[in-house]
Amino acid sequence: MSLREKRLMSELKSLTQKTPDLIKIVKTENLMTWLIEITGAEKTLYEDETYTLQFRFDTEYPLKPPEVVFLQESPVHPHIYSNGHICLDILDESWTPALTVESVLLSLISMMSSCKKKERPPDDSSYVRAWKKNKFSPKKTKWFFHDNKV
Amino acid sequence: MEPVNPMLIFKQMDEIKDEIKSKQPLVGSIENLINISQEYKETNPIFEKRIIELSKEFPKVQRMRADGNCFYRGFFYALFLFLIQSNDKDSLTYFQKKFAFFRTKLEKRYGEFIMEMFCDSIDDVLLSIEQKTLDEEKLLDLFNEQMTSESIVAYARFLTSTYISENQSTFSFYVPMGMTVSEYCKQNIEPMEQEADHPEIFSLSSALLDESTGLAIQKIDGKVNENYQTLIFPNQDSNPKFNLLYRPGHYDILFK
Known part of the structure; x- marks a missing residue:
């Protein structure tokens, strides 16, 4: 068993x-791709709304972060694009090998809970247009983390 | 003016990273330090002169890949090489105890199953040094195996971070204003590819080394009136057992 499999x-x-x-494991038959549902916390803008996330683990996991995207409908949020890509520092340059699927899920729930206004990132349409051309992974995007508070 | 396409910038950065990966092994073979001085011939005659001076005492060098992990990787490679070459039972026992002590600490701090692969990567090396199945050549192969090498780097980062967190009064001086020690560790130490600086070197050396087994860093920078500067860790009185070369932003291993 590889180190990645053992860890997963x-x-x-x-x-x-x-x-x-607020977390429900949906599908993990393939150890390298997991589907997980998260539900918005009570008394937040996303209360009772349920969304599906896809986690993909490449050969360098956990030394490199997993690829995490929302499938189908993604929550309307200033850091979540309408194609499901997420701008979150721990999924990119702030990832550490001590983080886990669970810590990513909790960060996402917390990111949604602290949101004050449901809206897409300002560059949503241009980003998604670029993505439609060659469907790149969010791990290929250079993210700029200007605001971790939202 | 056309706006710069962020995707394009990223692609170029990726290409630079890929080029470094394809050209530089994680740990290179031992070569003459004078080779490095020649690289500065056209661009920086002061550096050239200083490296020539340094090569009188340390004629050989082993290069680390310039990927932000060079200090951590170089530290552990040099430490294991020292244990193999010295063949000193007491030193080996000392480090086995140290790492066993830190295994418990790290498991408690980060979780047992999370730390397992990183602590195992260290224990596996120590065991094969003890059983004398690991020689210099095999150590080099091991450190060029992506997963093992990166696991050792990750271990070094967690240990450095833990030591700083447990000795906050010593290290709070280095932490930028408005940042907690914990935030500093999460942003500057634990993520892979974040470069190590003085506090990280001081922390890792204090955690693992002592008076009888120290680390010397031969530092070359652009300052006037200085040849090269020798810094010894964990403190000035320690007896250095291995040497690293520091050039701005990069570490390699030096040999006498």
């Missing part, structure tokens, strides 16, 4: 045994 098996076991509120 441990993460899956831990997450299944003690799944935090």
